[in-house]
Amino acid sequence: MNKLAVVVAFALTGCLGSAPVEEHAPAAPDMLPAPQPTQPTSPVDAGTDDGGVCGAMDFQLTRIPPNVMLVIDRSGSMGDSIGGGSATTKWTDLKNAVSSLVTNYDSEMRLGAAIFSSDGNCAASNIDVPLAPAAGQSVETKLNAQGPSGNTPTAFALDTVIGKGMVNDATRANYVVLATDGEPNCGDTDVTKRITTLYNQTPSVKTFVIGIGDGTASNPTLLNSWADAGHTARSGATHYYQTSSPTDLQAAFDAIVGGIVSCDFKMMQSAPDPSLIRVTENGNLLSPSPTNGYSFDASTNTVSLHGAACDMLKTTPSTKVSVQYGCPGPAPIP
Numbered sequence: 546m547n548k549l550a551v552v553v554a555f556a557l558t559g560c561l562g563s564a565p566v567e568e569h570a571p572a573a574p575d576m577l578p579a580p581q582p583t584q585p586t587s588p589v590d591a592g593t594d595d596g597g598v599c600g601a602m603d604f605q606l607t608r609i610p611p612n613v614m615l616v617i618d619r620s621g622s623m624g625d626s627i628g629g630g631s632a633t634t635k636w637t638d639l640k641n642a643v644s645s646l647v648t649n650y651d652s653e654m655r656l657g658a659a660i661f662s663s664d665g666n667c668a669a670s671n672i673d674v675p676l677a678p679a680a681g682q683s684v685e686t687k688l689n690a691q692g693p694s695g696n697t698p699t700a701f702a703l704d705t706v707i708g709k710g711m712v713n714d715a716t717r718a719n720y721v722v723l724a725t726d727g728e729p730n731c732g733d734t735d736v737t738k739r740i741t742t743l744y745n746q747t748p749s750v751k752t753f754v755i756g757i758g759d760g761t762a763s764n765p766t767l768l769n770s771w772a773d774a775g776h777t778a779r780s781g782a783t784h785y786y787q788t789s790s791p792t793d794l795q796a797a798f799d800a801i802v803g804g805i806v807s808c809d810f811k812m813m814q815s816a817p818d819p820s821l822i823r824v825t826e827n828g829n830l831l832s833p834s835p836t837n838g839y840s841f842d843a844s845t846n847t848v849s850l851h852g853a854a855c856d857m858l859k860t861t862p863s864t865k866v867s868v869q870y871g872c873p874g875p876a877p878i879p
Contacts (some may be wrong), residue, residue, distance in 0.1 A: 618725035623691035629790030647681030661702035665694035667731035669701035699729035703739035
């Protein structure tokens with residue numbers, strides 16, 4: 546399971562020059578713990594014109610996990626092989642892929658699931674698992690309790706997600722991951738319309754599309770249009786995640802969720818003057834930049850990393866992020 550070591554030094558006065566003290570990542574990322582002041586660290590010279598000596602108090606950052614709603618097809622054809630010589634069914638392969646996802650990322654997201662159909666025919670999905678922190682085990686339990694059956698009411702399943710307001714949390718990023726092995730049926734098949742509705746709502750919701758097996762590979766144009774509408778198109782001829790083996794399917798889930806784990810952090814205390822914020826990653830000073838550095842939202846007291854800084858955070862679990870307040874930081878980059 547990925548862990549993230551997070552560090553914050555928050556100076557109340559003067560100019561900060563103290564080395565940050567390491568803290569472990571919070572066990573429950575959805576909770577905002579009370580600030581934990583410590584004794585001031587030993588002052589050192591920060592190299593400023595005024596000598597750069599001050600005391601500091603250390604506070605913990607809380608990473609803000611995204612909402613990830615899995616919309617999963619359990620139609621009868623999910624009982625067939627995914628291809629690639631696999632002796633297992635697509636349904637078994639999907640359960641194994643979700644299990645891997647939970648193992649690697651459950652602590653870094655709020656997971657939910659809507660499995661369609663709900664009646665083994667054409668009924669819309671239920672919200673089988675509402676979005677919640679550490680919900681991975683509940684998702685696995687629901688998948689294990691069901692099996693392949695019935696038709697593919699994909700559009701109706703997305704209607705359920707939209708209607709229940711499962712991905713309208715303005716305090717965090719919201720995503721839908723649609724995994725299906727065939728073209729929609731059951732009357733209304735306009736999946737693009739629903740995905741567009743999700744993207745146009747406030748807050749905006751991006752939809753990732755996973756095609757499972759040969760049934761989706763036979764109509765890439767359709768699934769490409771879904772990925773385009775969800776603003777998650779991949780480069781190349783195939784815009785969605787086409788999976789034709791169990792390994793492909795697991796890699797698709799890991800790539801999607803691994804790419805959207807949060808680079809947003811809630812600060813424990815407000816920063817009256819944002820120009821006095823200094824953000825470092827593994828000791829390297831980051832610039833205020835919306836494309837390759839950090840940004841600060843004073844209304845939510847949130848620091849967000851962007852570009853290479855965010856990529857580093859996602860790919861290297863041992864990355865250390867420090868927010869220091871009290872010394873002027875670098876000038877913003879447009």
